[in-house]
Amino acid sequence: MAALAASRRLLHLRPGLELCLRSRPQSCSSWAKGTARFRRDVPRRSLVSCRQGSFEEGNAAMDKAMRSPDEQLSHCKDGNGTTLDPIGKNFANEFAQHSLEEEATDDVMCGISESVVRDVGKAAIELLAARAFTVSELRKKLRSKNYPVDAIDAVVADFKSRGLLNDGFYAESFSRSRWMSSTWGPRRIKQALRQKGVPEAEVDQATRSVFQDGDGHGKEATYGISEASMDHLFAQALKQWQRGQSLTLENRRGRIVRWLQYRGFNWSVTNAIVKKLEAQHPS
Template sequence: MSALVASRCFLHLRPGLELCLRSRPLTPRSSWVKVMARFRREPPRRNLLSCRQGAFEEGNAAMDKAMRSTDEQLSHCKDGNGTGLDPVGKNFVNEFAQLSLEEEASDDVVCGISESVVRDVGKAAIELLAARAFTVSELRKKLQSKKYPVDAVDTVVADFKSRGLLNDGFYAESFSRSRWISSTWGPRRIKQALRQKGVPEAEVDQATRRVFQDGHGHGKEATYGISEASMDHLFAQASKQWKRGQNLTLENRRGRIVRWLQYRGFNWAVTNAIVRKLEAQHPP
């Protein structure tokens, strides 16, 4: 009986073992039988009751002592060996503060890296713009091809636009005037090139109007879409090409100058007017 009482006390202290012990069948052993026989031979039941009561009291006392010991250990934040635990005390607060500082430091590092990358992107953009002019789209693609982060590239591009270092309108007008004067490009070819460079359509139209039109909107400008001064410049350049084909027949010379004008982006109205004027002033 004392063994049974002790086992119950043990199960009370260690409830996790109760399922394991209950799952096993309780088979009586010979030693248990002898003990029970000895208790049966003892006539006074008061001794048995006192034994039960004493065993229970001892078990309860042991359990209370263990629980008090555990509470004291937790309250003093020490384990069984006397090592400090401090689950919610100073050490825990210090560890939490240290973790917060590490997170703040990591955020600063990230911000520092980001700022460093932005500076690198800005430096690369300045070097590119020092070599030649770029549109906004061209510069963005060029910087992204160098494997810079997209957000850093967008930041630099927006900053350069706000400071006037990037301006698609100025670029489109400068490009149009340069191609018109040096290569005799017409409005159609210039517009196509600017679209490929990512210039917005509104900037493209405005740039070609400034180069090929004088704003009066009458005479040759209304008929051909380009000003009289532009027609005169085009006729002078076409005359050079016409003279180079003096050994050709009239049809071949006409076809040659038509292809030259069409390739440079002039519409049929301008092309036909130039060819007729060339034939009139330079007869075969």
């Protein structure tokens, strides 16, 4: 009974002590459970007599007792003297920052999972291992596999930054290969590259590199191709000319003209080759 009376007198002297003891968290791990049961009860007003201290001390005690539960809880300390702020300003700031980071992450991913992007990248590598592709061709191949467009764009951008996709290199390699193996001219090569989705600027650069890289600058202005390219073309046309020895001169001439124009050479180049064949190999 004596202990009970002493505790009542202590609470009467310190009205805010009951709230602090009742709301003080036992440990950081139990805070989540405690906040769910926390009640915003206004502490009971207690009269402070002059015997308990001066009038100013009584007002200070009353102000402390009238603090909100959030203020009381934020000013409680643990056993080590560390101030706990579970639902104070620090917690609110951290929660807001975490929410902003989550929103930024969602915007960057655009709703596409990393596993889908990896699948698209794996499929693109398998395609490029078989043969070279332009950017447009690779996009079409990946879209035919029903991959998301955003995932395809991400993989294509990554491959371009790493040099795995380069329309300029592809255009030059394609032009040189068709010129040396099949004797394609600039016009047919340009048409094929445009169909593959290569930009016009890179198409022009590739054909200039293949057909105008050499000596004979005077003939470049006349025929549009270098002297070395004209020599190579004449050697290939001569083989076709000799195969038609049984034909009349008119038919042989028509046959060479069709052969050159089908491969994409303009009339100035075609006419120069035909005249040279007739002059050097009349029979």
